[in-house]
Amino acid sequence: MAQITLKGTPINTNGNLPQIGEQAKDFELIAQDMSRANLDKYKGSRVVLNVFPSLDTGICATSVREFNKVAGDLENTKILCISRDTPMAQGRFCGAEGIENVETLSDLANGSFGKDYGLEIVDGPLKDFSSRAVIVLDENHKVVYTEQVPEIVQEPNYEAALKVLA
Secondary structure (H helix, E strand, O other): OOEEEEOOEEEEEOOOOOOOOOEOOOOEEEEOOOOEEEHHHHOOOEEEEEEOOOOOOHHHHHHHHHHHHHHOOOOOEEEEEEEOOOHHHHHHHHHHHOOOOOEEEEOOOOOHHHHHOOOEEOOOOOOOOEOOEEEEEOOOOEEEEEEEOOEOOOOOOHHHHHHOOO
């Protein structure tokens, strides 16, 4: 169980991030077109998992915008922005913001992604949402970088996450 904070108040997740060198766990998430996406869909590509509670918060929306800015310049890399928002809400956000270089995926159906990756918040006002984290996978989907953002209202360290892809 990882302890993070929400505006200074301690809250907990259901586990810990995957370890560097571990094989990433498969997942099934819902895309904007309501199709199902799993890790096999990104076979042979490096993958950045940008995970956050909801696009309806400023920091979460900022993280999607920031990763969208650099996504087009990254070779053989997919950036997946994952939240418990509905696919329709994710689509509206991307349309309104001109987000075209990252994919948004929803963990709304059963929250299994958050649970399996140790990111599900288990107490406090954000209970059942995923914490803010970045996980980077290589072409074989081994974990090469992780960041559990310690304070949920802070942005992730974009530079550190992208540095492992250089």
